[in-house]
Amino acid sequence: MPVRVETFARIEEAARALAATRSARFLGGGTIVMRSVNEGDQSFDTIVRATDPAFRAIRSSGDGFVLGAGVTMAMIASNRDLAFLHPVARAVGGPAVRTMATIGGNLFADAPYGDFAAALLALGARIDIAGSGGAGTTIDDLLRDRARFGQSLVASVSIPRPRDPDAFRFLKVSRVKPKGVSVMSIAAHLPQSGGRIQGARIAYGAMGPAPLRATAVERALEGRPLDAAAIERAAAVATEGIDPPTDAIASGWYRREVAAVHLKRMLAMQGRA
Template identity: 60%
Template sequence: MTVTVKTFARLADAAGALSNDRSARFLGGGTLVMRAVNEADPAIQTIVRSTDPGLLHIALSSGRIELGAGVTMAAVLAERDLAFLHPVARAVGGPAVREAATVGGNLFAPSPYGDFATALLALDATVTFAGGMGQRELPLDEFLGRRERASSLVSALAFKRPAAATFRFTKVTRVHPKGISVLSIAAQLPLASGRVTGARIAYGAMGQTPLRAKAAERALEGRTLDVAGIAPALAVAVDGTSPVDDPIASAWWRREILPVHLRRLLLDAALA
C-alpha cells in the first residue's frame, strides 16, 4: 500500500489538507502514527506534516503558558520554568519515546495513553486549532468529548500557570519506570485559608479519554486536605468513570485502586 506524505510550510494549509481527506493523519512525533503506517493500517493513506515553526514554540510568562502542539516531552523536560510539569513529561514512555512524543499527539493517544493530556485537563487548558478560516479555541474538556477530533489540526495548548505547589500528578504502572498507565491522576488544588477552593481533578485511563472527576471536585470544595476533609471526595472518586478492561488492568481493578491513589495524592503522601 502506498502512503502519500504531504508537507506544508503553513499550518493553515496542512489543516486544509487534513480536513479534506478522511484517510489523512497529521504527523506529530510519529510514535503512534508511524507504528500504524508500518503495520499497513489501511485507514491511513496520507500523512500530513508541517514545518511551521509555530508548532515548536514555548511561551512562558508569570500568568500564562503556551505550548506549540509539536513541543516534545523532552523539550518540556529541558525547560526549567516548567518544572511542575516534569513529573508528567517524564511519565510518558522511555527516553527515546520522549524525544519524539508531542504534547499535541498526546491528546489523540488512545487510553490508557494520554498522561500529558490528563495533566492539561487538570490545568484547564484550551486547545487552539489551525484552519483556513483562522485560528479557533476550545476548552480541552469539550474537545476530548468530540467525535470529529481526527480531522482537526491542533496548533497549540494554553493554560494559566498554577499557583506554586498547587499542582500534583501521579501515575500508577505495573512496570517501572516507563510502563503504560494503570491509571493517572492530575490535580490542581488551590487553597484559601487552608481550604480547597475550585479544585480541578483529572483521571487518565479511567475512560475512553482523560476525564474530569467532577463529583470529587465538588466534594472537596471548602474542605481541608486532611483525612477527614478528603473523605467525601474519596467516597465519590469513581463516579462518572468508565475504565476499560485491557491487558494492563481490568476495569474492576482500576476502580478498586483509584480511591487509594487519589487519597495519597490529596494527602501528598508518598506517591506510589
C-alpha cells in the same frame, strides 16, 4: 497500500490539507501513527506534516504558557519554567519515546495512553485549532468528543501557571517501573484561597477511552481545607460515575478497586510526585 507524505512549512497550510482529505492523518512525533503505518492500517493513505517553528515553540504569556502542539515531552522536561510539568512529561514512555512524543499526539492517544492530556485537563487548558481564527475550544470539549476534531489540527495549548507549585499534582500508577503504561494517572489542580480549595479540577487518565474529570471528587473537595476529612470524602467517591476500561494492563474491576487508594496518596502528598 502506499502512503503519501505531504509536508508544509506553515501550520495553516497543513491544517487546510488535513481538512480537505478525509483519508489523511496528521503526523506529530509519529510514535502512534508510524506504528499504524507499520501494521498496515488501511484507514488513511496520506500523512500530513508541518515544519513550522511556531508548532514547536514554548512561550510565556501573561500568567501562563502557550505550548506549540509539536512540543515534545523531552522539550517540556528540559524547560526550567515548566518545572511543575516535569513529572508528567517524564512519565510518558522512555527517553526515546519522549524525544518524539508530542503534546498534540497525546491529546488524541487512546487509553491507556494520554498521561499528559490528563494533566492538561486538570489545568483547564485551552486548545487553539489551526485556522479557526483563534476561536479555539476547551480541553474538556476536545476530550469529550475527539472524533469531532478528527480532521482538525491542534496548533497550540494554553495553560495557566499554578499560583502555588503545590497546587498542581500528578501521579502515574503503573505496574512496571519506570516505563510502564498507566493503570491510571491522576492529575489535580487544587488552588486554595483562605486555606480552602477554590476551583478544584481532578483528571484521570486510563479510566475511560480518553482522560476524564472526576467531578464527584472535585465536589467533595471544593470549599474545604485539604485535610484528612476532605481526603476521606474524596476517596469515598473516587470512581463515582466512572466506568474504567479493561485492557492488557488492568481490568476495569482492578482499576475501580485501586483508584481510591491512589487518589488518597496523591492528595496527601506534599509537593510533587
